[in-house]
Every structure is written in structure tokens, then in C-alpha cells.
Amino acid sequence: METGVLIALLAILVPIVLGPFTYLVERISAKARTIYAVSLGFITGGLTLSLIPYITKGTVESFMWIPGAGRILFSVCLDSFSVFVAMVAGVIGALVLLFSTRYMKPASQEYSLSRYYWQALLFIGGMIGLALTSNLLVMYVFWEIIGFCSYALIAYYYHEPEAVPAGIKAFIVTRIGDIGLLAGILILWHATGTLNIFEIMSASQAGLISFTLLGLAGAGFLAGAIGKSAQFPLHVWLPDAMAAPTTITALIHAACLVNAGIYLLARSYPIFAGLAWWPTALLWIGAVTALMAATIALTQWDIKRVLAYSTISQLGYMMAAIGAGAILASQFHLVSHGIFKALLFLGAGSIMYMTGGIKDLRQMGGLAKYMPITRITFIFGLLSLVGIPIWTGFFSKDMIMANLLQGGAYGPLVLLVIATFFTAAYSWRMYWLAFQGEKRTSTEVHESPPQMTGPLIILALGSFLFWLCISPYTASMASSLPAGYLITHISLAAVIHHAFTSPIIWVTAAIIVTLIVLTSRWRATVINAYQKPSAVTLPLMRAYWIDIFYNRIIVKGLFSFCQQFRRLQTGDLNYNNLAIAIGLIIFLIMLFAWGVY
């Protein structure tokens, strides 16, 4: 077995197999358990980082998994897509686990921390497994495993009334998307005889898959991605998922699980690029979601919900990028977003920890002088989110919008540009409400301990400096991926040149002007405008009533239908036996109708 494959297998198995032993180590002492869990996280992170030298093209090695049914293989893939996604999972996972050592302390009296660490490690291993395989069935297995971890961790604080329903909602909504993904995988397997994504890619590019089947599979994959990456119309689970511990939100709902859908779409782009409607659908769904979520984020009072809608919005950018064929831009923004969104969520966690659990922006305020490190790192994250040069977010967002402009996708581009303004507005509002103005809480506040500020600083530096790696990043991508992904190497100088000469730079300039104006003149108006909902703001505050529609019409409707349906179970033996007779008659009629031929 090659070293690269060995490292990859260890990176998957170490957290998954050794994770449950956290319960055993807890018998020794709580401190030993925490050290054990965090060490596993760092070992896994280190293993994923050490995969970089082993990046190669295509499937590296395969192991026989199910010989008795079509010789299904467990294939390991180490190209740069896979390794970078695995790295995001491993490294951010390690930082989040370190942050958790202090953050989760208050919860340890009521809840089992072993359960927390075990499930977080299972999640990290599952995400790495999803990334490092080129076999679609294996990918689906890990896809569902991380879905299960998401449910389990959202429901972590099970004594809170909203936690378990939120977890169930997340699992079921993403599973509805997964219906499409599983159907798509099966259709592709049937059409090409293989589950290996590279072989399917070649078959599709050679025109060997009928358009009907390819279309069905494409719709299925799209549905799966919409579910996992919380795009419209399956975005409703992500805001409620904020019931999870904030560290988990940073890991799962910012950096990893939600990326799985975008990763899936980017990976399978060469398969479905031949379908005329598929890229267009991605463009529009992504752009509409980006704008919709950005408008809702402007009216939310819970800091985590603002960030949740912000995540949905940024994922919309990535999906639109894939739709425009800009795979590199989408993946670059994926990594960049992972870093700054995790940073912002951990920053929110830092605030919540120090204020004793305050999440509502109206109760925060004036924290700037008490939590300087949190404040500065939060600003770094926001500047990257809004897309101010020279933070990484600027380069990645710019690349996406420039690609849309080049590709002539003007409609979605306009939506994305408007969304950018909303992004600036809600980011500015969130910062001002939390850190500036008067201190509205009476709790004694000071800066968070180093286990928490450390990861914040590391992530802030990453959000500031990651774009410097773009040359080796694109070189590695260009060399290790098949041509269908349309990725070429870009040098650092070319990136800077493109970023500052593209027409999109005017958008950025306008954003900077807007922020200056907001800061100096319109402070009170923007912050207080939503105290009383008006005709414009009410739909935003209610998230366009989509969630309410799902809950009242679909869920409650289904349950009341089922209650009525119970009447058929009469309990009267005469009716039951009559049903047998009726069944016989129906069967005979059907058999007759299908005839004998």
C-alpha cells in the first residue's frame, strides 16, 4: 500500500474508530478525556495536512468492499479537490476541538462531553472520508454519516425545547435532498456499469449516457446538493440548526457539512456539463438563494441566525459559480468561506461564553473595549466576508463575479451584486450592534481565554493571508484534475491584476463607500429600522414565510391526513376479512387487465 493511501485511511479511521473510546478514557478523568479527544483531532488534522505531497491524479488505490454484488470497491482518491476539502475538515476540526475545551465547560454539568467529542470526531472522520473517495456509493455512505452527526449534534442540548426538533428537522430535510442523490447515483451506476466517478465522467463525455437518464441523475445530484448545502427551497433547516453548540455550528454548518453539497456539484460538473439546463439551474438557484438569504440576514436579531443566513447566501455564490463553469472560483471561495465563517462563528461563541450565553444582538453592545482580540478577529472575518481588498474574501468573491460577467450570465450577476450590498449592510449592522455603542448587558465581560483566542487569531491570519497561496493552489488543481474541470494555473500576479482591473472592482468601491456612509451618517436608521416590522421588513423577518408554509401545510397536513387514514383500521373482523375478499377481486382484475401475452 502506498504511503499516501495509508495516511488517507488513517485520517479517516483514527477519528471514527478511536473516537468512541472517549467514553472509556473518561473513566480515568475528565481532563484525560479532553486531552485524548483534542489530540485525536490534532492528529487527524496533521494527517490531512501531510497528504499534500501525495496529491496525484485520479484514483490511487482501490480495495474490494462487496465482492458478492457487482464487485463494489472502496476507492481512495488523492487529487487536490479531495485533499483540500479533507484539510479544511481536519484543520478547522482541530481548532474547533481546541476551542471547545473551554467553551463546553459550562455544559459539562448537565450533558455528557464524551458524547460531544465522540460525535464531533465521527463527523470529522466522515467528512474526510467523503472527500477522499472516488466511489460514489462510499461517498454516499459518508454523506449520510455526516448527516446523522449533524442531527445528533444539533440535538446535543436535549433539555432545551428547540434542540431535538431542530435536529430531526435537519435530518429529514437533508434526507429529502438525499433521495435525489441516491437515485442519481443508482441511475449513473445502471447507465455506465461503474460507481467510480472518473469512469462515469469519461462515459458521459464520450456521450455514452442517454440524455433522459443523465437529466434524471443531474436533477438528483442537484437535489442532494440543495439539501445538504441549504439552498432554496431546502434551506429551512440551517437557521434552526443554530440550536447546536456554537463550536459545532462553526465546524459543521460553516466549514464542512454545508460544503459537501458544493463539493459534490463541483466534482460532478464534467458529468452533467453537457446538459443544457443543468448549469443554468445552478446559476439561478444559487443567485436567488444568495440574494434571498442576504435580505433575511439584515433583519435577524440572533447573532447566530444572521451568520446562518449569511452562510446560505455565500453558498449560493458558490453554486452560481459552478453554474457558470467557474469551478476554481467556487472551490477557492469554499476554502476562503470556510475559514472566515468558522472564524465569525467562533467569535460569536467567544462573545456568548463571556457574556454567559447572550445570543441576542439587542442585549450586546459596547464589547469592543472589553474583548479586543475577539473584536479585531471578528472585523477580519467581516472584511473577508464583505470582500474588502486585500482580504481573501475579496479575491474569491471577485473571481466568482468576474467569471459570471465573462460568461455572460448577467441576470444572476445582478442578483449577486445586489446581494453583496446586503452582505455589507448586515455585516456592518452585526458588528455595530455587538461591539460598538453602549454596553447593554450588565454582566462583567473580559477577553476570552487563550484556548479560545488562539484559534481565532489563527483563523484571522488565514482569512487575511490565504490568497497568497493561490499560485500553488491552482497549480496543484490544474495538474491533478482531469481536463473536464476547466481549471488552469493562475499566478499570483495574474490574480491581483485580474482582481483590480475587472469591472467588478467598481462594485467593491461602491461597497467601501457605502460602509463609510453607514458609519458616519445612517447609524441609527439602519440599526433601529427594524424595531417595528413594516410592510417591507415583515416578510424578511418571517423569512418569506417559507418555513411556516412547510410546517403548517406540509408537515401538519401530512399528520392530519394520517390521523384520518387510521379510520381504515376498523378493528372489526368482518371488515378485515372483507378486505381480503376485496383484495382478491382487485388482484384478479389487475391480472386480467395486464393480460396474458
Added chain:
Amino acid sequence: MDISPSAPIITLFVGALLTYLFGRTYPKPKFTGLASLLFLVIALVELLNLYPGGGRVTYSLWGAQTFLEANGLAIFLGVVAVGLGILVLIYDVSHMKDSPGLSRYYALILLMVAGAIGIGFAGDLFNLFVFFEVMAIPSYALVAFRKEKWEPVEAAVKYTIMSISGSLLALGGISIIFMYTGNLDLNTLAQSAANMDPGMAIAAAGLIIVGFGVKVAIVPLHMWLPDAYQAAPSGISALLSGITSGAGAIAMLKALAILIPTGTHPGVVLIIFGIISMFVGNFMALVQKDLKRMLAYSSIAHMGYVVMAIGLALNYLPIAGEYAFRGAFFHIMNHAVMKGGAFLCAGAIFQSIGTSDLHEMRGIGRRNVLVGVAFAFFALALAGVPPLNGFISKFFICKGGVDAGGWGIVAMSLLILNSAISLGYYLPALNTILFSRDISEKTKLARPSPIWISVPIAIMVILTVSLGVYPEFGLKIVNPAVQYLMGFAGGL
């Protein structure tokens, strides 16, 4: 060692008789249970010795001949039946030790398992029917076992009447076949059946589907199932869902397969009513407040998956047959493990708090951690979450659907949709048991489970996980059954 195919069945018949006599002579419940367990183990060894098949035994009765044949399908059904029987018996030794009449109980279980094995081994329609009844009749008595209460008796009466109606209809169908072909031997019946009058073939197919379908609980023939599963002792519910439903499906399959050359399409009926069963089972389970009743409706849904798979295989035999059969049989095996385990957990909970009402068992998983965690595994496996075994068998069934093309793709999507819907009742049940916000009064008084209840449950959890992570364990037994059936049905 060369063993006759009739060995496992004879072992269990003798075992039933000896267990009963032993139980009456030395009324120590534990020893009676262990004696019956011994016979089951011997039967299992004999079955594994017969693997992978081959060998036919002929019995002559006044000029008529009847056959028992050991083939892949027979061994598969035998191993599943005896394996589940062993696990449930270990559980029952502890669970039922205070009940009166245990000598009857164990003897009847052995007879029921013998009937299931016989269905697999039957080489002709006569034996098929006889062993079908041998399996069914003890199950009537076992459902009514706790006859001090009214519910088990009522449930058993309903079950008996409906099942007898079904059996008579099935007998009618078999009689029609015999009348028009003069032959009952399964191996040669297919050629004879090709000359059957098409109308009579339709009548026979319809009667057989209804007749055996009552046992498999295809909607609309399912109405006995919720009451019977809820009222029976939990070990019996586990055996019913694992053995009788599965064996009923295989009996139906064997009888229908020979009708294919006549040109009828029983597969279509099975596909459509399999889908209807899925929906009915899942919809009804969504609104249940009692754990055992919820699991009962879930069994209807799972048998819907199996029946749909059999229908796909019968109708699209050359293209979809392999994966559809593989999925159906693997699902019968997995369902025995998952649903059996879930019922055993429900029984353990019932034993410690005295009820199976979901609201009353809030937080029981925190008092009885093994049962709680085991139930989590079984619930997730039943919902088809990888890497557990339920997902793999559903995956194969779906592959069969896709291979069938056209409407098969629709059928497959509906199956996956139903899997997603089923989460809607498994997750709340899991939550109530493990993660409820408070602990109910009854749970506070809960007694911990005895060790011999926990052991079979733990074994089933291990099986659930290992069959999911490395399905090859199960496929070793399933694949010969698939090959046999493809050969049998495909050569027509």
C-alpha cells in the same frame, strides 16, 4: 458428512416433542428453554452442513410423490429462521421465565421454525402448503399465549380467521394448478404450466397472491398485523416479523415463479401493492403512540419493500432479477435482525416499566443504556441510514428498480422517499427513549434488564453493524439463493 435434506426438519419435530415432554416432567422453565435451544443449535449445524445445497429426498405416499430439496434458497431461509430463533430463545429464557405453560411455548416455537425451514425445503406445492400451515398454526397459539388478558386473545382470533381464509384461498389456487397440469413437482411444473388455460392461470395467480399475501401482510390483507404484533409476547413479535413474514414471501415467490410461462404478470400486482403497503405502513406508523404498534406498522412497510422487490424481479427477470432478488432476500435477513432486535428492546422496556406506551417510557435509554443505544442502532438501520445493514439491502432493491428502467425508476424513488418518511417516526421514538427532556414517573422506577436479555440484543447490534459495514457476511448465504432462483425462474 452427507445429511439428508430432511434432517433439520426432523430434528425440530423431534425436538418439539421431547421439549414438551421434558417440560412437563421437569417443570424448570430454564431447562426447558435450554433444551429447545439445544435442538435449534443442532438444526443450525445441520443446515450449515448442507451448504451450499444439492440433494433431494423423495417421499412416496400411496403412489403420490413429494419432495424435499436442499438448495440455496432453502439454506438461506433455514439459517435466517433458526438463527433468529436461537437469539429469541436466549432472550425468552429470561423474559418468559415467570409465565405458565412454558413447555407448550418452546415446543410451539420449534414447530414454527420447522415450518419455516420446510417452506424453503419444499420441492413441490403440496409440501409447500403443508409446511406453510405447520408454520402458521403454532403462531396462532403463540400470539394468544398470554391468555389471561383480553387483547392477545382478540388479536389471535382475528389473526387466525384471516390467516385461515388466506390459507384456504391459497389451497384453491394450488388446486387449480394441479387440476390443469396434473403435477405438483416444482421442478417440472413450469413446463406443464405453459399449457395452462390463461384464464385459469390468472385465477391461480390471484388466489396464491392473496392466500400467501395475508401472511406477508400486503395491504389490504394486513389488518391482523398491528393487533397481533402488539399483543404477542415480544419474542413472538420478533419471530413473526422475522420468520413468518419472510417465509410467507418466499412461499408466495416459489408458487408464483412457476406461473411465469403461462404469460400472466403477477409481478405487476406485487410492485403496485408493495408500493401501497410501503405508504400505508409508514403513514400509519407516523401517528402511533405505542412502540410495539409503531414497529408493527413499520413491518408492513418493510414487507412492502420486499414484495415490491420480488415483483420487480418476477416482472423484469432478465435485467433486474439479480439485484432485485438479492435485495429482497438480504432485506428479509436484515429485517429479521433489525426488527427482531427492535422488538426485543421493546420487550426489555416492557419488562422494566410495564408498558410500551412511548410517552411513559421517556428517558428509559438513560436508565438502561444497552437497550437505549441498541434501539438507536436498530431504528437507524430500519430507516436505512448507512453504514448499517438496512441501507445496503434497500440499495440493492433500488438497483434492481433502476435496472428495470422506466417504472422501475419511479418505484425506486418511492422506496427512497418512504425511507425518508420513516425517519419521521423512528427519530421521535429514539428521542423519547434516549434524549427526552425529562424522565417519566414509570422510568424512575425502572428495574435494570437481566443479562440474558441484553446478550441477544447486543449480538443483534453487532450483526446490524457488521452486515452493513461488510455485507459479504450476509451475501455468502444470500447469493446462492439468488443463483438458485435465477436459475429456476430464468430457465423458463
